[in-house]
Amino acid sequence: MSLWLPEHTEERIRSKPALRDDTKFASAKIAFFQYLAVGVFLFLIAGFWTLQVRDRESYKEAAERNRIKFVPLLAPRGKILDRDGRVIVDNRSSYSLMLARDHLRPQHIRPIALGLSLDPDQLEARVERFRSRPKYENIFIKNEITQGEVAFVEAHRDPDSFPELELIRAQRRLYPQNGLAAHVIGYVGEISEAELNLPEFIKYDQGAVIGKAGLERQYNDQLMGVDGQKQVVVDNHGTVRQALGIKEAIPGKNLQLTLDLDLQVVAELAMENRVGAVVALDPRNGEVLAMVSTPAYDPNKFASRIRAADWNELRNNPENPLLNRAIQAQFAPGSTFKPIVALAGLESGAIDENFKAHCPGGASFYGHYFACYLKGGHGTVDLHKGITQSCDVYFYNVGNRTGIDNIAKYADMAGLGHKTGIDLPNEMAGVVPSSEWKMRNFRQKWYAGETISVAIGQGALTVTPMQLAYAIGGLAMGGVWYPPHLVKDPDRMEKPRIGKIDPANAQKVVYGMYGVVNEAGGTGGRARLPGVSVCGKTGSAQRMSREAAKTSLGHKMKDNAWFVAFAPCEAPEITVAVLWEGAGVHGQFAAPIARDVIKAYFDKKARQARDRLVAEIKRAQPRFGPVAPQAPSQP
Amino acid sequence: MARYRSIRDLDWALLISTLIICAMGILQIYSATRDTKYDDAWWKQALWVLVGLLVMWIAAQIDYHTLLGQAFVLYFLSIACLAVVLVIGTTRFGGRRWIGYGSFHLQVSEFVKTVIILLVARYLTELKTDRAEGRDLLKLGGLVAVPMLLVMKQPDLGTALTYLPILAVGILLAGLRWQYVAVIGVVLLLVVPLGWRYGLKDYQKARLVTFLDPGRDPQGTGYQVIQSKIAVGAGQMWGRGVTKGTQTQYGFLPVPHTDFIFSAFAEEHGFFGVAWMLGFYFVLLMQIVQNAQMAPDRSGMYLCMGVGALLLFHILVNIGMVVGSMPVTGIPLPLMSYGGSSILSFFLMLGLVNSVRLGRFVT
Numbered sequence: 001m002s003l004w005l006p007e008h009t010e011e012r013i014r015s016k017p018a019l020r021d022d023t024k025f026a027s028a029k030i031a032f033f034q035y036l037a038v039g040v041f042l043f044l045i046a047g048f049w050t051l052q053v054r055d056r057e058s059y060k061e062a063a064e065r066n067r068i069k070f071v072p073l074l075a076p077r078g079k080i081l082d083r084d085g086r087v088i089v090d091n092r093s094s095y096s097l098m099l100a101r102d103h104l105r106p107q108h109i110r111p112i113a114l115g116l117s118l119d120p121d122q123l124e125a126r127v128e129r130f131r132s133r134p135k136y137e138n139i140f141i142k143n144e145i146t147q148g149e150v151a152f153v154e155a156h157r158d159p160d161s162f163p164e165l166e167l168i169r170a171q172r173r174l175y176p177q178n179g180l181a182a183h184v185i186g187y188v189g190e191i192s193e194a195e196l197n198l199p200e201f202i203k204y205d206q207g208a209v210i211g212k213a214g215l216e217r218q219y220n221d222q223l224m225g226v227d228g229q230k231q232v233v234v235d236n237h238g239t240v241r242q243a244l245g246i247k248e249a250i251p252g253k254n255l256q257l258t259l260d261l262d263l264q265v266v267a268e269l270a271m272e273n274r275v276g277a278v279v280a281l282d283p284r285n286g287e288v289l290a291m292v293s294t295p296a297y298d299p300n301k302f303a304s305r306i307r308a309a310d311w312n313e314l315r316n317n318p319e320n321p322l323l324n325r326a327i328q329a330q331f332a333p334g335s336t337f338k339p340i341v342a343l344a345g346l347e348s349g350a351i352d353e354n355f356k357a358h359c360p361g362g363a364s365f366y367g368h369y370f371a372c373y374l375k376g377g378h379g380t381v382d383l384h385k386g387i388t389q390s391c392d393v394y395f396y397n398v399g400n401r402t403g404i405d406n407i408a409k410y411a412d413m414a415g416l417g418h419k420t421g422i423d424l425p426n427e428m429a430g431v432v433p434s435s436e437w438k439m440r441n442f443r444q445k446w447y448a449g450e451t452i453s454v455a456i457g458q459g460a461l462t463v464t465p466m467q468l469a470y471a472i473g474g475l476a477m478g479g480v481w482y483p484p485h486l487v488k489d490p491d492r493m494e495k496p497r498i499g500k501i502d503p504a505n506a507q508k509v510v511y512g513m514y515g516v517v518n519e520a521g522g523t524g525g526r527a528r529l530p531g532v533s534v535c536g537k538t539g540s541a542q543r544m545s546r547e548a549a550k551t552s553l554g555h556k557m558k559d560n561a562w563f564v565a566f567a568p569c570e571a572p573e574i575t576v577a578v579l580w581e582g583a584g585v586h587g588q589f590a591a592p593i594a595r596d597v598i599k600a601y602f603d604k605k606a607r608q609a610r611d612r613l614v615a616e617i618k619r620a621q622p623r624f625g626p627v628a629p630q631a632p633s634q635p
Numbered sequence: 636m637a638r639y640r641s642i643r644d645l646d647w648a649l650l651i652s653t654l655i656i657c658a659m660g661i662l663q664i665y666s667a668t669r670d671t672k673y674d675d676a677w678w679k680q681a682l683w684v685l686v687g688l689l690v691m692w693i694a695a696q697i698d699y700h701t702l703l704g705q706a707f708v709l710y711f712l713s714i715a716c717l718a719v720v721l722v723i724g725t726t727r728f729g730g731r732r733w734i735g736y737g738s739f740h741l742q743v744s745e746f747v748k749t750v751i752i753l754l755v756a757r758y759l760t761e762l763k764t765d766r767a768e769g770r771d772l773l774k775l776g777g778l779v780a781v782p783m784l785l786v787m788k789q790p791d792l793g794t795a796l797t798y799l800p801i802l803a804v805g806i807l808l809a810g811l812r813w814q815y816v817a818v819i820g821v822v823l824l825l826v827v828p829l830g831w832r833y834g835l836k837d838y839q840k841a842r843l844v845t846f847l848d849p850g851r852d853p854q855g856t857g858y859q860v861i862q863s864k865i866a867v868g869a870g871q872m873w874g875r876g877v878t879k880g881t882q883t884q885y886g887f888l889p890v891p892h893t894d895f896i897f898s899a900f901a902e903e904h905g906f907f908g909v910a911w912m913l914g915f916y917f918v919l920l921m922q923i924v925q926n927a928q929m930a931p932d933r934s935g936m937y938l939c940m941g942v943g944a945l946l947l948f949h950i951l952v953n954i955g956m957v958v959g960s961m962p963v964t965g966i967p968l969p970l971m972s973y974g975g976s977s978i979l980s981f982f983l984m985l986g987l988v989n990s991v992r993l994g995r996f997v998t
Contacts, residue, residue: 025765026808026936030928033804033943034921040951041917045910047958051868052906059868063902066865067881235885 068244069234075225076171078252080185080215082261083287089185089216091171095145097153098138098166098207101130108162115152116142129193130206140207143190144172173209179296181264183324184257184288184424184486186214187302212302214324215255215486217425225252257486258287266600267292270593276560276580277325277465280597283473283566283575286482286494288422290576290597291466293325327420327427329579330462334541335390335523336562336577337411337457339475339509341399342387344410346505350401353508356382359393366449370396373540387512388522390538392456399455404446407454408434413499414471415481416463421494422484430467433460457541465577468564473575476510476535476566478503513537514569517591527565527591532602535572536565536594540587561587565594567602574601645695646992649922652915653970653985657684657978659912660896660971666878667891667899676892676973683975687982694986695993702987703934706750706757710778713750716743717785724789732789742976744786744794749983751779751798752941755805760934767809769818775802792839793964797948804944805937842963859889864959866895866902874905892973894965898957916950923985926992935991942984 051059074096080089097116109127113120123141130139142149145167156162173188189212195201201210201220211220228249233242267278267290280290295317301310314322323329345351361377363370372378372392378385386394399407411417417432431437433454435446453459463471466484474481479499513535516524524536539562561583566572576594583590661684665677702709716734720743725733733740758775759767779802786795807816866882869875880902882888891899901909920943927939946969953968955961967977 025810027928029808030924030936030940033940033947034924037917037920037924037943037947040947041913043960044951044954044958045913047955047960048867048901048906048909048913051864051958052871052901052909056868056871059865060871062865063869063882063887066862066887067885233881233885235887241885 067233067235069232069240071230071232072168073228073230073247073249074168074170075227075249076251077173077188077209077225078223078254080223081254081256082259082264083257083289084260085256086261088176088181088257088259088261090174092174094143094170094172095150096140096168096170097142097145097149098168099127099141100138100164100166101127104164108164112141112162112165115156116145116149118142138166138207140190143170143209170209173299175299177298177300179298180268181259181291182214182296182299183293183326184214184259184291185299186216186218186425187212187299188216189302213322214424215257218423219255219487223252223255226250255487258282258289258488259291259486260289260601260604262604263290263597263600264292266290267593267597268294268296270596271580274580275319275325275582276578277329278579278593278597279326279465279469279577280601281469281473281484281575283477283480283482283572286470286484286496287488288484288486289574289601291326291486293323293329295319295321297321324424324426325465325579325581327422327424327464327466329581330428330430330464331543331560331579331581332459332461332541333457333463333468334539334560334562335392335457336468336472336537336539336564337461337463338387338390338395338455339472339513339537340411340414340416341395341402341407341455341457342383342509342512343414343475343501343505344407345398345402346383346508347410347501348402348406350403350406351383351398353383355398355401356380357386357391357394357397359391361393363393363396365396365400365452366447368449368452370452383508384512384515385521387509387537388515388519390516390523395455396452399451400448402455404448404451404454405434405436407451408432408437410501411461411471413479413501414474415497416461416467416471420466420470420484422466423486427466428464430463431460457539465579468562468579469575469577472537472564472577473566473572474499475506476513476569476572476575478506510535510569513566517565523588524563524565524591526588527563527595527598529567529595529599529602532567532598533569534565534567534595534598535569536563536591538563538588538591540583543582558582558584559587561590563590563594565591565598567598574598644993644996646922646926646989649919649926649985649988652919652922656912656915656919656970657687659900660968660973662877663896663900663903663971664892664973666880666903667883667888667896669878669884671886673892673973679975680973680978683978684982686975687978690979691982691986691989694983695989697990699935699938699987699990699994702753703757703760703938706753709750710754710782713743713747713782714785717747717782720744721785721788732791732794740976742974744782744789744791745974745976745980746983747782747786748797748801748945748980749987751782751801752938752945752984752987754778755801755941756934756937759805759809759937760932762809765810767806767811769811769815771809772806772811772815772819775806790836790839791965792835793952793966796952796964797945797966800944800948801941804940808937808940859895859963860956860959862887862889863895863898863957866898867958870902870905870909872906874901874903874908877903879903893967894953894963894972895957896972897954897968900971901957913954916946920946920950923988926988929995930991931994935994939988939991942988945984946981 076091079087079091082088104127109124110120113123118141126139126141150167153165153167156165175185175187188209191201191204191206191208191210195210196206204210211217211223216223226249228247230246231244232240233244235241263280267280271278271292271294275294278290278292279288281288297314346353359372359378359381361372361375370392378389378391378393381391381394385391411432417430419427419429438444438446450459454461470481470484479501481497481499483494485494514533516522516538517527517534517536523538527534527536540559541562542559561580563578564576566575576597578590578593580587580590661677661680664680668674668676720732720734725740732742732744734743755775762771779798783795783798862882866880866888869882870880878884880899882902883891883899888895888898900912923939923943923946927936927943930936930939949966949969952961952964952966956963967974969981970978
């Protein structure tokens with residue numbers, strides 16, 4: 001083995017005085033090693049002190065967060081029911097997909113987006129927006145996922161692929177097909193970045209599905225339940241090992257409407273392929289029985305997130321399906337305004353029921369010639385005939401005598417020029433011009449000539465179909481206006497506004513409106529109904545000045561047709577306002593739409609009365625039921 | 636060979652601390668592998684400890700000079716074995732480190748530690764001087780470097796590095812001049828960047844980077860450190876109780892029965908348990924050092940100090956890793972971590988230490 005011995009050993013032994021085979025020579029170095037060991041152990045124990053004693057709380061919390069997962073239990077939205085309890089808007093269960101951000105790896109975002117047919121850039125941007133939020137807040141990446149996508153998620157949830165994917169059971173809104181009552185109901189959608197900052201939605205977080213329009217928005221807080229949470233212990237594969245606690249979701253409250261599906265369907269069918277709106281109110285309490293705006297849209301397309309193509313189609317449609325014409329279309333009411341003018345004339349004393357005017361087919365006021373729609377003229381016209389035959393010249397005279405400010409006073413009393421306060425978002429107020437209105441908005445004094453146009457419902461005057469139904473309904477009630485509403489709220493029964501008018505004057509106007517439908521020469525004969533006394537008023541209004549109508553756009557801007565009706569005349573139960581945009585020469589066919597709705601109302605009432613009677617008879621005389629056959633008597 | 640030996644002369648303090656550490660290790664393995672595919676590990680470990688005690692007893696009976704005499708033979712045998720492992724060894728956990736048949740595998744590099752200790756002790760004893768020269772360092776360094784390189788090739792940087800403290804402590808005890816130490820320092824400063832550039836695998840670099848900044852990649856290599864620190868911190872003062880640590884039980888802690896066993900222990904036994912356990916390790920280490928001080932000759936002293944240096948290095952690197960003070964190298968905690976090769980290897984060394992101790996009582 002000497003080959004492997006250190007070299008020159010012999011020399012070294014010779015050069016050194018003696019070989020000492022003891023361990024004393026190294027004792028200082030061994031002591032140094034001992035100090036080193038003490039140092040190492042102190043270093044280690046200090047590490048444990050820091051983690052286990054000094055910073056213990058944060059690490060304990062981290063351990064809890066590691067193993068305890070909060071699985072959201074999404075509360076279903078309340079259903080929406082019609083006045084008879086029939087379901088208009090329902091829910092059906094679906095799956096939503098979340099990204100668990102504490103497990104998220106940036107390089108997974110793209111493959112996940114591709115697997116779920118999402119835009120990878122958008123998803124990345126979405127993740128980026130959450131950068132500053134706490135890690136345990138998850139991102140909703142897709143609602144309403146399909147079977148194929150569920151399979152994709154299930155196949156990739158193992159820790160080696162995409163453990164950040166998380167499926168959540170959710171409820172999806174199910175709206176009626178074909179856009180039935182779409183504008184009334186509105187739609188839901190995922191809360192947008194902008195909406196997160198609105199005070200209206202302050203209590204909702206990202207990913208929440210909120211009402212975006214219509215009743216869904218108006219009653220969002222009531223319809224939305226409170227999401228629950230399941231607290232579970234999971235291992236590092238995300239497998240649930242133990243359930244710790246559960247906070248059940250509180251479902252949203254159902255919303256019962258005043259709307260009657262039977263009337264709604266009739267009104268929608270009547271408006272098919274027409275642009276416009278129908279509003280049916282119960283003037284005795286302000287309940288909205290039907291509200292239609294056409295063209296409609298399919299709210300189901302909004303139910304989770306609307307596709308960009310669908311959205312653009314809705315946005316760019318020239319007929320603007322998103323507009324709820326019943327409360328947002330503001331047009332000149334035309335002749336349907338004449339009952340208000342007549343009332344203003346009678347109440348202000350400018351005319352009495354015997355006031356007569358001669359209609360030769362037109363008349364001059366303040367240097368301008370104003371034509372009557374009937375070129376041949378109406379001859380001598382009194383109040384009743386003026387309303388019944390809708391003589392323009394008669395009302396030019398009434399308006400001229402009454403003055404703009406009296407007209408404005410009674411229009412204002414009838415609720416025109418204000419929002420009716422219906423429980424829907426974004427209602428429009430319309431315009432009732434007056435001398436004060438003109439001074440305020442244009443800094444100009446009112447010219448008496450302008451009154452002439454307003455007297456036949458033209459000029460600056462605009463109303464919504466809802467306002468018209470409300471105004472005429474209150475007039476029919478003798479000056480009692482019940483604020484319209486779609487949801488019965490016993491806690492907040494709004495008191496009617498009672499106008500200071502002489503019921504006798506209202507009676508005279510109503511009598512005129514009876515004539516419109518039921519007398520020879522009346523303009524609204526098409527609204528006549530056997531067995532029910534219908535009162536009404538036709539209207540036709542230009543959408544722009546005659547000069548503009550002659551330009552290239554003119555053919556698109558045909559006159560709007562209006563019809564407003566109520567029945568029965570003596571004790572009204574239903575008021576209907578119909579707006580048919582661009583009806584042109586077919587304006588007379590607005591009346592049958594109102595008639596159909598009124599007919600549906602009274603047919604249903606008769607049916608219910610019959611059913612009640614049958615039930616009552618059955619209850620009172622049970623022996624009318626099936627009788628057991630008697631055994632033949634034995635001789 | 637008329638040596639007086641009796642049970643009474645064994646190092647009882649060393650033996651008792653060893654047994655306590657092993658017992659706590661088995662308990663912790665049981666707790667950490669419940670309901671996993673390793674749930675038989677705890678009794679296998681107990682079996683290994685029993686075999687280890689037998690090995691220790693036999694090693695204590697053998698005169699360590701006999702083994703020292705065969706140091707060079709064992710050295711060449713080791714190199715041959717390591718070479719064989721590289722060629723026909725079993726690949727597990729990303730390294731070709733094991734040799735064996737069926738389900739029985741031995742990690743050769745663990746036993747090479749003992750051989751390195753014997754080699755260093757033999758070489759330095761043969762110097763027969765109080766002052767080791769630079770050329771001795773180079774020669775001994777060269778001898779140690781061969782198995783080191785073979786182990787690094789497996790690749791197993793962690794185990795390869797454990798050979799260095801044996802060499803370092805030995806050569807310093809042998810009286811290397813401070814000038815040489817300074818030169819080594821300068822050379823290391825030059826070599827480390829080069830080693831970083833060419834010598835390290837990507838995962839090794841990643842581990843070092845992670846050590847310096849664990850938050851940088853929380854899902855990758857930093858994950859282990861972060862989860863280990865959470866486990867340790869969650870243990871707080873008194874621990875969460877055996878089988879009650881959520882980090883350990885729910886699989887957040889990586890390999891809680893081998894490399895990160897002390898992390899699992901810290902979670903379930905708290906700072907209180909950690910202090911006691913470190914105390915036992917300290918007693919064990921100090922007993923080994925005491926045996927070195929009282930060794931009958933230099934070879935015995937070098938032998939004991941080699942074992943001590945190796946043990947201290949293992950404790951520093953493994954437990955330091957658990958609290959995030961050391962990079963993740965994947966070396967086991969002596970006597971606690973699950974693994975037959977490691978257990979047998981350390982019991983063999985402790986047997987040698989006892990053999991040195993018993994040498995004092997030679998009549």
